Amino acid sequence: MLALWKKYLGSHWIEVSLLVLVQIIQTILNLYLPNLQADIINDGVTAGDTDKVWSIGWTMMIVATIQIVANVIAVYYSTRVAMRMGYEIRRDYFSSVEKLSLHEIETFSAGSLITRATNDVQQVQQTTMQSMLIILQAPIMFVGGIIMAARQDGPLTWSFAVIVPIILIFVGIVMSQLGPLFKKLQTQLDSVNKLIREQISGVRVIRAFVREKTEHERFEESNNTLYGVVLNLGRWMGVAIPIMFFIINVSNVAIMWFGGHRIESGEMGIGSLQAFIQYLMIMLMGLMMATMMSAMLPRAAVSAKRINEVLNSHSTITAPEHPYVNEDPQGVLEFKNVSFSYPGAEDPVLKDISFSARPGQTVAFIGATGSGKSTIIRLASRMFDVTDGEILLDGHNVKEYDPLQLARLFAPVPQKSILFAGTIRSNLLYGNPDASDDQLWEALRIAQAEDFVKEIPEGLDAHVAQGGTNFSGGQKQRLCIARAVVRRPYIYSFDDSFSALDMATDRRLHEALEPITRNATQLLVAQRASSIRHADVIIVMEDGRIAGQGTHEELMQNNDIYREIVESQGGQGPDIESLSIEGEE
Numbered sequence: 001m002l003a004l005w006k007k008y009l010g011s012h013w014i015e016v017s018l019l020v021l022v023q024i025i026q027t028i029l030n031l032y033l034p035n036l037q038a039d040i041i042n043d044g045v046t047a048g049d050t051d052k053v054w055s056i057g058w059t060m061m062i063v064a065t066i067q068i069v070a071n072v073i074a075v076y077y078s079t080r081v082a083m084r085m086g087y088e089i090r091r092d093y094f095s096s097v098e099k100l101s102l103h104e105i106e107t108f109s110a111g112s113l114i115t116r117a118t119n120d121v122q123q124v125q126q127t128t129m130q131s132m133l134i135i136l137q138a139p140i141m142f143v144g145g146i147i148m149a150a151r152q153d154g155p156l157t158w159s160f161a162v163i164v165p166i167i168l169i170f171v172g173i174v175m176s177q178l179g180p181l182f183k184k185l186q187t188q189l190d191s192v193n194k195l196i197r198e199q200i201s202g203v204r205v206i207r208a209f210v211r212e213k214t215e216h217e218r219f220e221e222s223n224n225t226l227y228g229v230v231l232n233l234g235r236w237m238g239v240a241i242p243i244m245f246f247i248i249n250v251s252n253v254a255i256m257w258f259g260g261h262r263i264e265s266g267e268m269g270i271g272s273l274q275a276f277i278q279y280l281m282i283m284l285m286g287l288m289m290a291t292m293m294s295a296m297l298p299r300a301a302v303s304a305k306r307i308n309e310v311l312n313s314h315s316t317i318t319a320p321e322h323p324y325v326n327e328d329p330q331g332v333l334e335f336k337n338v339s340f341s342y343p344g345a346e347d348p349v350l351k352d353i354s355f356s357a358r359p360g361q362t363v364a365f366i367g368a369t370g371s372g373k374s375t376i377i378r379l380a381s382r383m384f385d386v387t388d389g390e391i392l393l394d395g396h397n398v399k400e401y402d403p404l405q406l407a408r409l410f411a412p413v414p415q416k417s418i419l420f421a422g423t424i425r426s427n428l429l430y431g432n433p434d435a436s437d438d439q440l441w442e443a444l445r446i447a448q449a450e451d452f453v454k455e456i457p458e459g460l461d462a463h464v465a466q467g468g469t470n471f472s473g474g475q476k477q478r479l480c481i482a483r484a485v486v487r488r489p490y491i492y493s494f495d496d497s498f499s500a501l502d503m504a505t506d507r508r509l510h511e512a513l514e515p516i517t518r519n520a521t522q523l524l525v526a527q528r529a530s531s532i533r534h535a536d537v538i539i540v541m542e543d544g545r546i547a548g549q550g551t552h553e554e555l556m557q558n559n560d561i562y563r564e565i566v567e568s569q570g571g572q573g574p575d576i577e578s579l580s581i582e583g584e585e
């Protein structure tokens with residue numbers, strides 16, 4: 001927490017100093033007011049001195065006005081400084097996450113990165129705001145309250161020696177119960193939030209599989225636990241608050257009783273007793289504030305630690321000091337004895353992978369699910385660093401490149417179609433921000449998306465919902481392919497990108513891609529043997545190893561696994577090249 005305060009409050013030291021100043025002023029004035037009240041009663045009202053009543057009354061008015069103004073300024077600046085701190089943390093956090101490689105993102109997990117950016121930042125922001133109001137006030141009120149009370153009546157102040165320990169013991173007991181409950185509340189809130197997120201985003205699947213009842217029960221269970229924790233908290237609060245007031249009121253009565261005797265014996269004025277009671281309240285208030293802080297700070301410190309972990313982590317995928325600049329990229333890719341394990345995993349998912357892919361060539365990967373096909377595609381553009389071996393691009397290790405320059409040479413079409421909220425145009429421009437409308441339509445034509453986009457009245461300006469949920473799976477896939485085509489990269493990587501297309505569209509797409517991929521390298525992952533049979537090289541993956549490579553004909557002759565895959569999909573299968581297309585022939 002201190003590290004965050006130092007970093008984000010340090011640059012606003014003028015506002016923070018002003019805040020400290022007004023806080024000190026308003027707390028001191030707050031301590032001064034009961035003193036004036038004592039004087040007005042003792043020297044004015046009791047003595048029948050109207051002038052004194054007026055003069056002290058005016059002083060009280062002025063002091064109270066300054067105190068209110070100082071209070072307003074304090075609340076204004078503490079809110080402003082805390083909100084800006086939250087804004088700056090979120091800004092830095094976002095740019096830190098943007099720079100992280102997939103390795104770190106996987107290590108943190110996407111869910112945790114989101115919670116840290118939202119809940120944790122909110123927690124730190126709230127605590128900062130409260131702290132700025134309380135942190136100085138609490139000790140001044142506590143110590144000042146005792147000193148000022150002692151000035152009114154020294155002997156009576158000894159009563160604090162009994163009241164304060166009783167309250168501290170009571171608060172200690174309550175906090176020891178509330179602390180774990182607050183922690184549990186946070187965890188339970190997280191789990192309810194997670195469930196809501198999961199169930200809302202998966203609502204279509206839940207309905208399709210008629211799982212509403214089960215999901216409802218799952219939610220009920222989690223929500224009930226949360227309700228139980230809140231209820232338990234409420235019970236403790238419900239008991240603790242009245243008992244606290246009871247202790248305070250009993251203290252009040254005791255002080256009045258003792259004070260009454262002292263007034264009777266002429267050792268104390270009525271005004272002094274009244275002021276004394278107010279100082280007791282101020283002192284107790286200081287104590288409460290300090291207790292509140294001691295409960296809030298540890299929770300915020302945990303959040304601050306989680307935020308700092310992200311802010312201080314650096315991408316392991318970095319540019320070398322003098323990156324290699326590829327002036328004339330070709331797209332020749334070579335894997336040399338590559339092995340790879342995912343972060344945190346013990347077993348390698350790729351073992352001793354070697355192959356090469358040249359411009360104009362299509363290298364396809366086929367194999368059982370989980371055999372490592374997508375991982376090869378991810379490693380090629382250095383989303384992760386290999387554990388062993390090396391990957392060369394145009395003869396240079398991908399680690400020698402600036403990761404940004406490297407990324408520009410590739411156009412990935414990921415397995416899961418990812419579209420962003422906006423329009424079709426804004427999504428396609430991800431491929432190349434300078435592309436003209438003609439180029440966008442050309443890409444849509446190649447990706448077999450032209451027809452359905454033309455049918456939408458808004459065309460390129462058609463709205464795309466978050467995650468592209470207003471498009472079908474096949475439409476999303478085609479838009480993602482168009483986005484890659486817009487880029488006109490040196491290496492295309494299609495990771496099972498044709499799975500949602502029917503065979504005829506698949507064929508048309510391959511034909512349309514042919515002219516533009518003539519000088520580019522194509523990496524192609526597919527589940528359907530028919531859609532890769534014309535690849536120049538087919539690599540058969542099994543359990544993270546290459547179980548064979550060659551053309552379709554070669555593999556059919558000498559690779560049992562490949563033959564099995566082809567046969568399991570209907571023998572030689574319908575060759576997509578030979579499929580007739582509606583409207584053709």
Ligand SMILES: Nc1ncnc2c1ncn2[C@@H]1O[C@H](COP(=O)(O)OP(=O)(O)OP(=O)(O)O)[C@@H](O)[C@H]1O
Pocket residue numbers: 106342343345349367368369370371372373374375376415496
């Ligand atoms: N991000 C990840 N973290 C840890 N392990 C992973 C990760 N992604 C994949 N794996 C594991 O690596 C192995 C290979 O996964 P990969 O996605 O490369 O397989 P694939 O052949 O493309 O499968 P599919 O055909 O189902 O897409 C699998 O066992 C998978 O569980």
